[in-house]
Amino acid sequence: MIVVGERINGMFKDIRKAIQTLDKGPVHDWAIKQQEAGADYLDLNVGPATEDKVGAMIWLVETAQEVAKVPLCLDSASLDAIEAGLKLCKRPPLINSCPADQAKIDRIFPAAKEVGASIIGLCMSPAGIPKNAENRVALAMELVANADAYGIPMENLFIDPLVLPVNVAQEHAPEVLETVRQVKFLSDPAPKTIVGLSNGSQKALDRPLIDRTYLSMLMACGLDAAIANACDEDLMTTVATARIILNKDIYADSYVKVYLNRGRNK
């Protein structure tokens, strides 16, 4: 499981304040904490901290890279901010994200190709998020076809079926699971799949429980990656156990400990 650590996001108060006051401390702390917890990428999102999305993204990328040992995930709705961040990344990053919208694809895909970056492709078009798996998969196919046309290797394309909060959009959850399953049949090699996991538990009472249950079900459908709380030890324990049940790791009595320590051994 590729874990994208979600914590460096302007939606959180400490990061918002850090961006506003140019205080590197919280960004450094969360970068180190998440990669020690096993994050494979560090998501960077300016959030609502400032109007200057480009300037703030540049500051976040530079600050995170002072301590980061893992690649970054550039998370912004502003293509300018993503392009600015791409130029600074020392390791090929993950771009978060690009919808199935030809105008945006035509801008993001060539930029990603140039630096070998991976792309999160959203199963979403200008018309919105489809209600069922079938239409989500159709949008995924558009992204796959574009990746092929732009010469982007399939392993660099992460299809995101779009997890919605279970408390307001419950009927989407089975469609998301089905989409993850079907995306693997779109091409050979198949693209990867990713979800923004915490979205599923927005405003729900026991968020960690929903997160880890949803993730283990997604893993059973073949999910490759999740943007998630890497520091949620119960969540990582669930990932470790799901990997055993899926026969991806060989069982040993200490398998949980080994999985939890994997970040420190990188």
Added chain:
Amino acid sequence: MPVEIVKERYSSKVGTITLGATKEQGGTRTHTVTVGGDSTLPFLHFEGEVPNPPVVAIEICDRVPEWNPSLLEHYRDVVGDPAAWAQKAVEYGADLIFLRLSSADPELGDSSPEKCADTVKKVLGAVGVPLIVVGSGVDDKDNIVLPAVAEAAAGENLLMGIAEQDNYKTLTAACMVHKHNIIALSPIDINICKQLNILINEMNMPLDRIVIDPSVGALGYGIEYTYSIMERIRLGALQGDRMLAMPVICGIGYEAWRAKEANAPVSDFPGWGDQKDRSILWEAVTASGFIQAGGHIIIMRHPEAVKLVKNNIKQLMAK
């Protein structure tokens, strides 16, 4: 029509381990031996790297063992003198010496830790190849003998054994302090194999100083069980499981020479052919099977079997 060769791509490889230390490295060996580093399944040269050939360690003992006379006759002049025996083994083509300190067994001589350490020093003085040293197999005794050996041979970068799931701490500590490598033995069980490596590593022993002994069975005595365990170990290593990415040692001589087929006289089984030839083949065929399963260090006894196996290794390494 051209045939496209399908190649598997793996994310990782087997770790390497170097045994022995030259004078410059703080030891007294004339050379070192490196094994492991494979980035594919055994000998698939077209697919990945097999940087180091498997090596043969010849087994010697610090007392006169109860071996079949047809085997013992090749060491007739040297049994009882481990240093001379080691020299003979090197003449027979040993890449390494595997010294079993059987005489430490309370029922087989009860040699003191000091005496065992002295034996190891004598063998080190007699040959230039790196050494593998194991105890008598009696845990309580080995736990006082092996630390003494580790200390006496500090700097020689030995491979020492045997660590098992219920008895690994003393030997691990001794190997850490005196900078030796350790054999981790599991009973044909992939889960225990991995768990033991984790436990040893948790004591801060680096993973690249552990060698896996998966327990082998001889031809006709469970060879296929170990074969599939070794296949899973290798696939685990290639897929990035660091806790399984160690070179593998196989105790062939001991197992092959326990088989009825290696020992029964021709008078008992006229259809089986001459015992001398049969026993050599039993050991050599068992060894070849384990080399193809991914064994890195092969422990053997009979010089003729060693010759056959070394020739087989040469053929398997040819690209």
